[in-house]
Amino acid sequence: MAESVLVAGAGGFIGGHLVEALLKDGHAVKAVDSKPGDEWFQVFEDAEDVELDLRDRDACFEAARGMSQVYNLAADMGGMGFIEANKAACMLSVLINTHLLEAAREAGVASYFYASSACVYPADRQRTPEVEPLKESDAYPGMPEDGYGWEKLFSERMCRHFTEDYGLPTRVARYHNVYGPEGSFEGGREKAPAAICRKVAEAELGGEHRIEVWGDGKQTRSFMYIDDCIHGTRAIMHSGLVEPINLGSSELVSIDELIDKVERIAGIEVERDYRLDAPQGVRGRNSDNTLIEAELGWEPQVSLEAGLETTYAWIRDRLAARLVR
Ligand code: NAD
Secondary structure: OOOEEEEEOOOOHHHHHHHHHHHHOOOEEEEEEOOOHHHOOOOOOOOEEEEOOOOOHHHHHHHHOOOOEEEEOOOOOOOHHHHHHOHHHHHOOHHHHHHHHHHHHHHOOOEEEEEEEHHHOOHHHOOOOOOOOEOHHHHOOOOOOOOHHHHHHHHHHHHHHHHHHHOOOEEEEEEOOEEOOOOOOOOOOOOHHHHHHHHHHHHHHHOOOEEEEEOOOOOEEOOEEHHHHHHHHHHHHOOOOOOOEEEOOOOOEEHHHHHHHHHHHHOOOOEEEEEOOOOOOOOEOOEOOHHHHHHHOOOOOOOHHHHHHHHHHHHHHHHHHHHHO
C-alpha cells in the first residue's frame, strides 16, 4: 500500500538513496533537509522537496503533518575528522530527534525510524584490530564515542520511551560504516572508503602515486554498501523490533586492506604516508550480525570489492570531469 513517508535528511547520502527506493515502490515522499537544494546529493522530481531546519520544533511539526511513516536520517555528522572536532554540533542533533518524535506522536504516525550508529558502543571493547564483533547488548554500561555517540545513545533511549510511554512505534538501527556513490567524498565530512577512493583517484588522474593515510593503516572496520543499508533499513522499519539492532557488514578489514582493494580497482599502486597524529577513532570495530540474521534473515549481499568498484568509479568520474572543464 502506498504510504506518505517523511525522509528527514533526504539531501544527505543515505537519505537520498532511501528516497529513491521509496519512490520506486510508489510511496508519496516528503524529502526534507536543511541544506540548500543545490547541495543535496540527489533530487527526485516525484518527491516533495522541502528545506527546513529540523532542530526547530515548529519545522518538525510542519514536516511530520499528514505522514504515516517517518525516517529520521538527519544529523550533523561526518567521518572521524569531523566528529572529533565538532562534538557540540553533533550533540545538537538531539534537537532534531526530540522534536521529530514529538511531531510524529502528534501526527499519529504508524512507524518512526531512527538512524543510530556503532559509535554508541564503549571504546574499551574496541581497543585492538582483532576486535570481537559488537553485539547489541554491549552498548551498556554506556560509554560511547564522546559527543556524537552520546547523542546517538540518548536519542535511541528517547525512541524507546516514546514507544513505552506514548505507544509510538519506533525502530532503531545501529549503522556500521556505510559507503557508496552520491555521498561526501571531500570537504571534511567524508568517511574512510570515500576518502581513500578520492585519494587513489587523485593519484591515478594526477600521476603522483602517493597518498596520505590517517593512522598506521592497521586499524580495522567493516563497511556496508548503501544498497544493503537501504534494504536493511526498510526491513527494520517494517519489523516488530523495539530494541536497537546492528545494521552493518561483519567482514573485518584493515585500512591497509581497504587501500589494497582500491589500488586493484584503480590499477595502480600508491606509496602510503601514514599520519599517526590524524584522527583515527577506535582501533577496531566489527558488527555482530547474529540478531539481525535471526530476526530478519538479513545479511549483506554486496561484496566489498563490488561496492568499492561502483564507489570508486563514481568519485573518479567527478574528479575527472573537473579536469576537462
Ligand atoms: P549525511 O551527512 O550525508 O546526511 C545527513 C543529512 O542531514 C545532511 O544532508 C544534512 O544536511 C541533514 N541535516 C543536518 N542537520 C539538519 C537539520 N537541522 N535539519 C534538517 N536536515 C539536517 O549523512 P549520512 O551518511 O546520510 O547519515 C544519515 C544518518 O545515518 C545520520 O543520522 C548518521 O548519523 C547515521 N549514520 C551514518 C553512518 C554512515 O556510515 N554514513 C554510520 C552511522 C550512522
